[in-house]
Amino acid sequence: MFIKKHRRFGGFRQQDANEFTACLLDQLSQEEAGRPPRPDVRSVVDRVFQGRQQTCVTCTACGTSYYTESLFTGLNVPVASSLPHDSERVTDQKVMDAIQTAKLPVHQDYESLHLCPSIEGCLARHTFPDVAQGFKCLYCTLMWYQAALTKKLSGELDESTKKEYQDHLVTVKEGLELVSEASASRRPLSDEDTEPYDTYFTRRPVRQAATVRVALVGPAAPQVLMIALTRFKQTGVKVVKNNDPVGFRETLDMAPFSIGGPAPRYRLRGVTIHSGGLGGGHYTAVCRAGATWTHYSDSSVRSGVKPDVQPYVLFYERIDEEKEDLDESPDLE
Numbered sequence: 107m108f109i110k111k112h113r114r115f116g117g118f119r120q121q122d123a124n125e126f127t128a129c130l131l132d133q134l135s136q137e138e139a140g141r142p143p144r145p146d147v148r149s150v151v152d153r154v155f156q157g158r159q160q161t162c163v164t165c166t167a168c169g170t171s172y173y174t175e176s177l178f179t180g181l182n183v184p185v186a187s188s189l190p191h192d193s194e195r196v197t198d199q200k201v202m203d204a205i206q207t208a209k210l211p212v213h214q215d216y217e218s219l220h221l222c223p224s225i226e227g228c229l230a231r232h233t234f235p236d237v238a239q240g241f242k243c244l245y246c247t248l249m250w251y252q253a254a255l256t257k258k259l260s261g262e263l264d265e266s267t268k269k270e271y272q273d274h275l276v277t278v279k280e281g282l283e284l285v286s287e288a289s290a291s292r293r294p295l296s297d298e299d300t301e302p303y304d305t306y307f308t309r310r311p312v313r314q315a316a317t318v319r320v321a322l323v324g325p326a327a328p329q330v331l332m333i334a335l336t337r338f339k340q341t342g343v344k345v346v347k348n349n350d351p352v353g354f355r356e357t358l359d360m361a362p363f364s365i366g367g368p369a370p371r372y373r374l375r376g377v378t379i380h381s382g383g384l385g386g387g388h389y390t391a392v393c394r395a396g397a398t399w400t401h402y403s404d405s406s407v408r409s410g411v412k413p414d415v416q417p418y419v420l421f422y423e424r425i426d427e428e429k430e431d432l433d434e435s436p437d438l439e
């Protein structure tokens with residue numbers, strides 16, 4: 107049934123397990139929502155797998171932060187060790203300078219996590235701020251207009267021009283207050299919020315360097331968190347695979363990578379593993395039921411096999427702190 111609708115997954119071609127999972131969940135979600143989809147219905151897939159993340163862009167010149175929120179079903183996270191070390195260090199210094207300017211919180215173990223690849227290290231890299239050039243900062247733009255209008259108003263003007271500039275200045279000052287308030291309270295600005303300032307912004311935007319940081323919204327973390335490691339990478343015309351081991355433990359604390367309130371801890375329930383290369387690889391899975399790990403490889407099923415250190419997609423289940431003791435299982439270490 108699924109293959110009939112998604113023929114690219116049929117036959118004997120090489121497939122991507124992460125892409126397949128995303129497509130399967132999307133199909134299940136669509137079927138539950140019905141046709142045409144009802145926007146008021148949140149499917150079981152959404153309720154179980156969907157989380158919310160926040161992107162924070164901070165202007166390095168004025169320190170104003172702009173927040174946007176989006177939904178995600180599974181995270182795609184780069185393998186931390188795949189980053190080229192020397193150029194990464196240069197980038198790091200730039201990022202560190204920008205962070206100091208913007209006073210952004212940083213995972214305290216970032217350096218050591220980066221050097222020792224683990225799921226936590228990969229997540230630290232994923233949520234670590236990057237620098238973007240040419241960001242159009244609304245606050246800096248309005249500051250430029252405020253200075254320009256104040257200068258013009260100090261000169262000789264006829265009454266109607268003076269009135270026009272004074273009105274503009276009131277609008278600009280209101281805009282500065284609004285943007286400051288949204289930045290301080292971490293509130294995303296809506297289109298209605300920024301609409302009165304669109305003409306200033308379109309006519310003469312002020313571009314600055316900015317830091318961009320992604321974090322999970324703690325209280326909106328999903329019931330089941332899927333983390334796919336970006337092991338396949340396009341370099342020019344070639345796709346290469348990164349086989350580096352990535353360490354992981356039975357539990358995962360998402361607090362260091364989350365904002366906005368308490369973030370849950372997770373317990374590993376299953377791992378998808380890709381062995382081999384791009385020309386001919388093989389997928390296996392290791393899943394936990396109670397305290398027993400079971401390895402699945404086509405028709406071969408073996409109990410008591412723990413997942414190895416080359417995971418591709420990891421499936422974590424949120425720990426219900428009150429019931430934690432009932433579902434305890436031995437640690438992987």
Ligand SMILES: [Zn+2]
Pocket residue numbers: 165166167168169170243244245246247314
């Ligand atoms: Zn700015």
